[in-house]
Amino acid sequence: MSVARLQTPEPLRFDLDGGAVALLEPSHDVPLVSVVIALRCGSATDSPEKAGLARIAVRMLRRGCEGLVSEEIDFRIDTLGAEMAVDTSPSTVGIHAQVIARNVEPFIELLGRMLRAPTFPDHELERLKRESIAEIVEARDNDRVVAQKAMQRTLFEGHPYGRNAGGTTRTIEAITPADVLDFYRRYVVQANLIIGIAGDVTPDRAPLLARQLIAGLAAGTAAVDHVPEPNMRPGRRLLLVDKPERTQTQILLGTLGTSGHDADHVSLVVANAVFGGTFTSRLMKEIRSKRGWSYGASSRASVDRRRQAWTLWTFPAAQDAAPCLALAIELLDTWVRAGVRPAEVNLVKRYLVRSHAFDVDTATKRLHQALDLELLDLPRDYFSGWIEHVRAVTPASASAAVASRIRTDDLLAVVVATASQVLDPLRSAVPGLAEASVVPFQLE
Amino acid sequence: MEKRARQRDPAAGRRAWAAQVNLGTAEGARLSYEGAHAFGVEMIHRWRLGNGLTVLVLIDGVAPVVAYHTWFNVGSRHERPGKTGLAHLFEHLMFGETENLAAGIFDRKLEESGAESNAATWVDWTYYHELLPADRVRLAVTLEAERMHRLVLRDAQIASEKEVVANERRYRVEDDVEGLANELLYKTAFEAHPYRWPTIGWMADIEAFTPEDCVKFYRTYYAPSNATVVVVGQVRERDLLLAIRDAYGIIPTQTVPAEDILPEPQQTVERRLEIRKPTASEKLLVAFKGPAFGDVDHAAMTVLSEVLFGGRASRLYRSLVVERELATDLRGWVSTFRDPGLFECWATARSTHSALEILPVFEDAFARVRADVVADEELARAKSRLELGSLQQLETASGKAEQIGFFEIVLGDPAHAFRRVESYRRTTASDLRRVARRYLVDTARTVLRVVPDASAAPAQAAQ
Numbered sequence: 001m002s003v004a005r006l007q008t009p010e011p012l013r014f015d016l017d018g019g020a021v022a023l024l025e026p027s028h029d030v031p032l033v034s035v036v037i038a039l040r041c042g043s044a045t046d047s048p049e050k051a052g053l054a055r056i057a058v059r060m061l062r063r064g065c066e067g068l069v070s071e072e073i074d075f076r077i078d079t080l081g082a083e084m085a086v087d088t089s090p091s092t093v094g095i096h097a098q099v100i101a102r103n104v105e106p107f108i109e110l111l112g113r114m115l116r117a118p119t120f121p122d123h124e125l126e127r128l129k130r131e132s133i134a135e136i137v138e139a140r141d142n143d144r145v146v147a148q149k150a151m152q153r154t155l156f157e158g159h160p161y162g163r164n165a166g167g168t169t170r171t172i173e174a175i176t177p178a179d180v181l182d183f184y185r186r187y188v189v190q191a192n193l194i195i196g197i198a199g200d201v202t203p204d205r206a207p208l209l210a211r212q213l214i215a216g217l218a219a220g221t222a223a224v225d226h227v228p229e230p231n232m233r234p235g236r237r238l239l240l241v242d243k244p245e246r247t248q249t250q251i252l253l254g255t256l257g258t259s260g261h262d263a264d265h266v267s268l269v270v271a272n273a274v275f276g277g278t279f280t281s282r283l284m285k286e287i288r289s290k291r292g293w294s295y296g297a298s299s300r301a302s303v304d305r306r307r308q309a310w311t312l313w314t315f316p317a318a319q320d321a322a323p324c325l326a327l328a329i330e331l332l333d334t335w336v337r338a339g340v341r342p343a344e345v346n347l348v349k350r351y352l353v354r355s356h357a358f359d360v361d362t363a364t365k366r367l368h369q370a371l372d373l374e375l376l377d378l379p380r381d382y383f384s385g386w387i388e389h390v391r392a393v394t395p396a397s398a399s400a401a402v403a404s405r406i407r408t409d410d411l412l413a414v415v416v417a418t419a420s421q422v423l424d425p426l427r428s429a430v431p432g433l434a435e436a437s438v439v440p441f442q443l444e
Numbered sequence: 445m446e447k448r449a450r451q452r453d454p455a456a457g458r459r460a461w462a463a464q465v466n467l468g469t470a471e472g473a474r475l476s477y478e479g480a481h482a483f484g485v486e487m488i489h490r491w492r493l494g495n496g497l498t499v500l501v502l503i504d505g506v507a508p509v510v511a512y513h514t515w516f517n518v519g520s521r522h523e524r525p526g527k528t529g530l531a532h533l534f535e536h537l538m539f540g541e542t543e544n545l546a547a548g549i550f551d552r553k554l555e556e557s558g559a560e561s562n563a564a565t566w567v568d569w570t571y572y573h574e575l576l577p578a579d580r581v582r583l584a585v586t587l588e589a590e591r592m593h594r595l596v597l598r599d600a601q602i603a604s605e606k607e608v609v610a611n612e613r614r615y616r617v618e619d620d621v622e623g624l625a626n627e628l629l630y631k632t633a634f635e636a637h638p639y640r641w642p643t644i645g646w647m648a649d650i651e652a653f654t655p656e657d658c659v660k661f662y663r664t665y666y667a668p669s670n671a672t673v674v675v676v677g678q679v680r681e682r683d684l685l686l687a688i689r690d691a692y693g694i695i696p697t698q699t700v701p702a703e704d705i706l707p708e709p710q711q712t713v714e715r716r717l718e719i720r721k722p723t724a725s726e727k728l729l730v731a732f733k734g735p736a737f738g739d740v741d742h743a744a745m746t747v748l749s750e751v752l753f754g755g756r757a758s759r760l761y762r763s764l765v766v767e768r769e770l771a772t773d774l775r776g777w778v779s780t781f782r783d784p785g786l787f788e789c790w791a792t793a794r795s796t797h798s799a800l801e802i803l804p805v806f807e808d809a810f811a812r813v814r815a816d817v818v819a820d821e822e823l824a825r826a827k828s829r830l831e832l833g834s835l836q837q838l839e840t841a842s843g844k845a846e847q848i849g850f851f852e853i854v855l856g857d858p859a860h861a862f863r864r865v866e867s868y869r870r871t872t873a874s875d876l877r878r879v880a881r882r883y884l885v886d887t888a889r890t891v892l893r894v895v896p897d898a899s900a901a902p903a904q905a906a907q
Contacts, residue, residue: 100831316611
């Protein structure tokens with residue numbers, strides 16, 4: 001296989017007024033244009049008392065702008081054949097939009113107006129807060145989401161990464177019009193914006209559209225990242241999120257992984273692929289293929305500006321939860337203690353190198369890689385040198401990354417289940433358990 | 445003298461090539477060219493092997509990747525009571541051992557090549573898909589041909605996979621309020637047609653399957669004449685076809701039994717159901733009997749659904765989420781099934797409100813579209829959203845292959861995605877009122893309400 005065939009040109013990068021940056025990836029394969037307006041800060045900038053503010057403030061941009069009320073904005077977006085959503089993570093919040101190419105000009109005009117001249121009506125903020133709280137309540141129906149939220153807030157307790165981007169009912173209620181206006185004035189400024197445009201737009205037109213988007217915004221300054229490195233609380237802990245009538249459990253195991261800057265980051269990614277990153281991984285073989293205990297079993301090493309979580313996920317039936325949890329911990333201990341074998345590493349390296357073609361097969365995907373590079377402050381060659389980085393990983397470096405990064409003594413197990421059915425067996429399933437607690441599923 | 449450009453006839457060229465490569469070839473391996481279908485500015489070429497296998501090829505040079513899909517004309521509609529979920533279980537078993545590949549090797553070979561693979565089963569079809577680097581397409585050809593006729597079904601593997609499927613059912617249905625409500629909706633709305641049972645099957649049926657059931661199903665439906673291979677990507681068509689001929693041509697022709705499906709009798713009385721579950725808020729499902737996907741009314745019903753439910757500016761979103769604040773989530777969907785299905789209307793009530801408050805708002809909106817024509821700007825809005833959605837399906841090789849395979853297996857027209865958009869464009873406000881009057885009939889609706897079960901309160905927080 002020729003690697004050269006898989007390498008693609010990186011998106012064009014332009015400096016705009018006031019310190020804003022534009023990333024452009026023209027492609028005429030489909031008559032669609034993707035537009036991303038990303039802020040260089042995200043939910044980690046929220047205060048603990050106002051968690052959810054970044055997301056609320058950016059969602060408020062479509063709730064009224066100069067000459068248009070919320071309903072008119074929504075109607076205009078649809079009529080142009082467009083859609084837009086707000087995406088929030090600890091390090092960035094932004095608008096992700098797509099439009100039929102023939103309507104890109106009026107759509108950019110609309111987005112620019114929403115950015116430049118939002119009206120932030122008080123009644124719309126109150127309505128959005130009620131909507132957001134209703135969404136938080138509704139999310140309690142999804143056991144996987146309940147487990148993920150519990151893992152995030154407990155693993156990163158006291159750290160900005162522990163705040164849910166959507167907030168809690170209490171923190172959403174606390175957000176005021178002044179908070180939204182302050183966020184807008186501080187962060188929706190040219191120096192804090194990265195504009196991404198991909199798709200059916202010509203290379204000479206795209207920079208003009210990007211400039212049009214940010215015209216009239218205050219220059220401002222880029223947000224400063226004060227997020228500290230997270231620390232893992234010592235000991236093995238079990239958190240059971242109690243929900244009635246569960247025939248099945250959601251099990252998450254979590255500890256700290258790496259940041260994108262760590263020298264052993266790619267080694268950990270490769271080792272993780274061996275453990276739980278593919279359909280033939282150790283986890284899938286042992287939990288699904290051999291025992292049929294769960295429809296899925298996987299692990300992942302998340303990436304951000306600071307060390308992020310390494311997590312394992314599986315969802316066995318209630319009667320299999322304890323043996324499944326015990327097996328997962330045993331497999332994890334073996335992975336950390338004995339490392340990975342050369343044959344396993346060679347297989348996943350081939351997988352990661354060859355599947356790279358699917359990470360860059362559309363203009364929108366290439367744009368998102370370029371955006372991640374900027375927003376997560378990743379090394380410049382994180383994506384462009386991905387194939388070489390993966391090829392450079394050895395069985396020894398992969399094993400070393402696991403041994404030094406994954407601390408199985410400091411491990412958090414989160415289980416969503418009916419406590420009366422499984423609590424005692426689960427306690428017994430975790431060797432060296434230091435602490436076990438039960439919380440109701442409506443906690444957040 | 446003016447030279448006239450020589451016109452190339454792609455069909456003639458392909459037929460001549462097929463005749464050439466068929467010389468001395470066994471009957472089942474003979475390639476026939478059956479014509480081309482315009483797919484936007486591209487062309488899908490239709491081929492058939494002597495054993496009945498249909499092959500649809502779209503050369504797409506956008507990226508050095510290839511999507512390889514195998515669609516089988518078998519889904520849960522082909523099952524019978526007591527054996528529900530067999531098509532889906534079988535989809536799982538197809539990733540197992542074959543005569544030439546030990547258990548686990550199928551997936552490992554794909555992963556070594558960087559491929560992504562998966563499968564899906566629904567009421568009318570089952571399909572298997574791989575996405576590979578373009579230079580690895582032969583691997584997909586070899587593996588898919590192998591499992592089409594050399595699958596090995598062992599008792600232990602069937603037992604293990606039944607456990608996996610039971611767990612999938614717990615995940616998607618038993619512990620998922622939405623999944624459970626949807627299953628009950630179809631069970632209540634249909635009395636005769638196989639759409640009344642879930643594709644994943646009833647738990648008791650999953651647990652009771654025998655190895656003999658699985659072998660019989662495989663021999664009945666996994667035949668080349670019951671399959672369509674769809675290939676989209678950066679491939680050389682002739683090399684691909686020769687590889688397909690060599691790999692699949694040895695599979696014997698097989699006759700698939702004729703469908704034996706009872707049509708659903710007309711519903712003349714409203715059906716109601718209420719269930720209690722440990723959920724945070726009430727849910728409301730209202731379903732009317734809808735048109736088959738191939739029915740001329742389907743496009744108009746889809747546009748009508750978009751007017752009512754599509755996006756924040758839709759009528760019911762404005763009314764229920766924004767203005768009255770009774771609901772958090774709303775969806776409308778016209779089932780895309782071969783036979784007449786449902787027009788499903790879903791609402792999640794806010795925790796302080798009841799589904800019974802939402803139902804009259806639904807009814808009022810349905811009455812309005814039966815009585816009046818929708819405004820031009822509402823129609824334009826709905827059409828634009830549908831056009832956007834259609835284009836988004838075509839962004840990747842996998843997306844194109846899925847569209848081609850789906851429309852081929854359900855409608856027999858692999859390029860129908862583009863005709864579909866044209867149908868939306870032609871739809872008029874009068875069409876919407878006509879289909880509203882035809883399908884939004886109260887006596888032909890099923891209403892399901894999910895109520896939070898207050899008795900199932902969780903334990904208090906405790907250390």
